[in-house]
Amino acid sequence: EDQVTQSPEALRLQEGESSSLNCSYTVSGLRGLFWYRQDPGKGPEFLFTLYSAGEEKEKERLKATLTKKESFLHITAPKPEDSATYLCAVQGWPDGGGGADGLTFGKGTHLIIQP
Amino acid sequence: SQTIHQWPATLVQPVGSPLSLECTVEGTSNPNLYWYRQAAGRGLQLLFYSVGIGQISSEVPQNLSASRPQDRQFILSSKKLLLSDSGFYLCAWGRQGMPQYFGPGTRLLVL
Numbered sequence: 001e002d003q004v005t006q007s008p009e010a011l012r013l014q015e016g017e018s019s020s021l022n023c024s025y026t027v028s029g030l031r032g033l034f035w036y037r038q039d040p041g042k043g044p045e046f047l048f049t050l051y052s053a054g055e056e057k058e059k060e061r062l063k064a065t066l067t068k069k070e071s072f073l074h075i076t077a078p079k080p081e082d083s084a085t086y087l088c089a090v091q092g093w094p095d096g097g098g099g100a101d102g103l104t105f106g107k108g109t110h111l112i113i114q115p
Numbered sequence: 116s117q118t119i120h121q122w123p124a125t126l127v128q129p130v131g132s133p134l135s136l137e138c139t140v141e142g143t144s145n146p147n148l149y150w151y152r153q154a155a156g157r158g159l160q161l162l163f164y165s166v167g168i169g170q171i172s173s174e175v176p177q178n179l180s181a182s183r184p185q186d187r188q189f190i191l192s193s194k195k196l197l198l199s200d201s202g203f204y205l206c207a208w209g210r211q212g213m214p215q216y217f218g219p220g221t222r223l224l225v226l
Contacts, residue, residue, distance in 0.1 A: 042220065043217035044217045046214045102174060105159040
């Protein structure tokens with residue numbers, strides 16, 4: 001069974017204070033790892049897909065990295081508008097469980113950036 | 116570009132009443148469609164997925180059901196709601212090995 005654990009559950013930073021969010025996963029065969037941003041009362045918004053260890057993706061102040069056991073979402077010099085819950089999800093191959101195409105999500109990291 | 120719609124946005128229903136939530140996708144054909152539920156303090160849980168019209172797979176035993184009457188329409192239903200059915204219901208579309216894109220969600224409160 002695929003599993004995703006995100007840490008910390010909540011993180012409060014000052015504006016401009018860089019940090020990293022962690023996503024640890026177990027999956028029999030990784031088809032993809034996905035990062036999403038979710039604002040209160042809204043659906044998750046897709047950020048990045050990572051497919052293999054060593055891969056990195058960047059978008060504005062966010063950078064996602066992937067190893068064989070975990071992924072990090074690095075946030076550099078964050079601004080208050082970066083405040084949101086960040087979700088990590090994995091998709092394994094069909095015989096790894098979790099449905100033919102479904103994503104297995106972590107519980108998310110609630111990030112607050114104070115001005 | 117692709118757009119995904121869900122309605123209603125919010126719903127308050129008594130225990131034992133029926134449920135019908137609708138999801139439609141625009142701008143793509145033959146998408147894979149998914150229903151997830153997000154409960155407080157828990158991650159998103161996959162409920163149903165569909166790879167084509169009339170093809171529904173269930174991930175979690177429950178009193179909910181799903182149907183796909185048209186290529187870009189996905190419906191979540193229940194004959195009798197339970198208190199435990201309360202939550203935030205999200206529809207998503209995607210393709211194998213690709214990201215899934217989520218709709219705005221429906222907030223369901225069962226009283």
